[in-house]
Amino acid sequence: MQTLLITGPGGAGKTTVAAATALAAAREGRRVLLLTDAPHVQEDDRLTVARVDSGQEFRDELVALQERGSAVLGMVGARPLTAEELTELPGAEEFALLRAIRRAATAPAPGTDLVVVDLPPLHRAVATLSLPAQLRRYLARLLPAERQAARALRPVLAQLAGVPMPAQWLYETAARWDEELAAVQAVVEADTTEIRLVAEPGPTAAEALRLGRLGLALQELPVSSVVANRLLPQGSADPWLAGLAAQQEKHTAEWAAELPVVPLAHLGRDPHSPQDLALLAETEGLAPRPPAPRSGWVVEDRRAEDGVLVWEVPLPGARKSELDLIRRGDELLLTAGPYRRIVPLPSVLRRCSVSGAALADGVLRIRFTPDPGLWPRTP
Template identity: 65%
Template sequence: MRIILVTGLGGAGRTTVATATALAEARAGRRVLLVSEDAAPLPDHDGLRLLRPRPADDFRREFLTLQDRSSAALDLLGAAPFEDAELTELPGSRPFALLRALRDAAEDGHDLAVVDLPPLTEALALLALPEQLRRYLRRLLPAERQAARALRPMLAQLAGVPMPAQWLYETTARWEAELAAVQAVVEAPGTSVRLVLEPGPAAVRALRAARLGLALQRLPLDSVVANRLLPADSADPWLAGLTAEQHRHLAELRACAGAVDELPHLGRDPRGPEDLVLLAPARRPADLPDPVPAWSIEDRREEDGVLVWHIGLPEAVKQELSLVRRGDELLLTAGAFRRNVPLPAALRRCTVTGAALVDGDLRVRFTPDPGLWPRTP
């Protein structure tokens, strides 16, 4: 199954491009699911369906489930339980509703899912969230400690009070399973990102940030869409000046991204299916996305006595890079982005002895630790 995650700068037309992409593919005979909280009602088409995340419903369901599982501890504290009708959505619930919708989309049996994500900065944080939360859960509630939960019923009888650890571990296990399912969708070979930009002063900066943030998460960039292009043949001097400025920024986008899908400005909001057809990017989802910059290990033990881990980070700047080895992880900061990267098995038996950035290729040098490295007979 192919999954296209559509994001871009706020106001650049992400939802419109996502809807147009979904409709064009449905008309081409594919079974398509559009995941969007903001899309207008879709045109009637047998191969096209809309899944609309509902953060308020999702929040109430999760809150009431947690309240029910912890009822014994809440009763002990004398807490008054909440009812469904009095619960309102809290800030921060929307990303989790969207992640669950993404998981559901992958399980729905369609040929293609087009997911309308938030603006770029929020989208990059959202896509990193499953891995980050799973790491936090493993650190705060490691699996080996959960084995002690078998003793909880006996301890509760001896103490005469309910022990809350059982529901805590059960809830953690459920969250871990859900997050793992979402992370598997994000990291699947058929998942890619489509970036929608309106050519302007901020467009190239957004493209460079997207390339770096996506490379750190190892997500391929499906295509770059330049939206709302003004007509180039206007006789009006004011409009011609705007067009010239816009096309100057478009040239910068082409220089940075290579191929760019160009979509016209209709002079109005799209009014129906025929307008949406004009706004579908030319690059088809069936086309293979650009490859993710390679992360590979080069064995240079015979020449230099080291292993070199090559980490592809296009648009990275040396002054904005930071590396910290902590246990079996590498804490990697690149500009505004940070990721805790698990070390490959071979590198866990080494020490970090240097790093260099060469044309978007971060080269981290590891020297084998004689006390840990397997000895050759």
């Protein structure tokens, strides 16, 4: 099953485009599930709309967490909160959306073969999609697996102490979270998942898309296409409109040099009705095609020629002044513009030292020199 994640700069019309994309795919005969908060989408026999209630998700999760930890809470004299007095905290919306994506992709309605997801605006979308991997790393550092092996002793210790052991509840909760985060991460990183950006062509949108693509690439999440939204017709007699249309055409052509672009015409009004969506859904190329296989970050062996291994990291739109990298143990801290990621090194590179890096044609090539003390000598 295919998952299409749609995002773009705030105000670019991503929610409308997500709805029109889902409708276009349904018209082609696919069974589509649309995750969105768009109010003007009509369901039919091939299109189902699901809305994420982040407040309810937050209340249900916290109440369940309290129930599982009731013994610990009672031991410290805490008074549990009821569902009625809970209000969602910052971040609840992102977690609810990720869980909805996981449910839609792993347990879809019978016959569903495409899930279209209306993500938050671009900068928030990058942060949301990177959450599962980041949180799993935090859990592994704070509650390492080797310490979890001691869980078998805790029931005995609890009997000797006469009270429940909080650590046991903590590790069990962490293990459950890690399992759920791993399931979400698997969906986000799957070959069957792709990202489509939506923007209204112009200088501001161009810079927002560049940074957004950079942040997604840093998370190894490539962009498959761009929808150039609200395009004005060419040849207007009004000089101002003609100039704006020419500017849109210029930026659209620049995007098309790097990615497939779907041009979406301006309706002359804000789309507010099912009829407007139906018009937009007629746009050629709006319905998604099957996703192409992803290409990961490749390690090139150049020991014979240059005595180094080269790790190729695609970072489209990156600028040298925005990049930074630091080696720390078996991890690499990569910074690209406003985004940062801590990446585990491939095993072959852990026996090497970083000896340089260069950016060319949107690819960061990091050179690693083998450590003679850790590499076997060649005869």
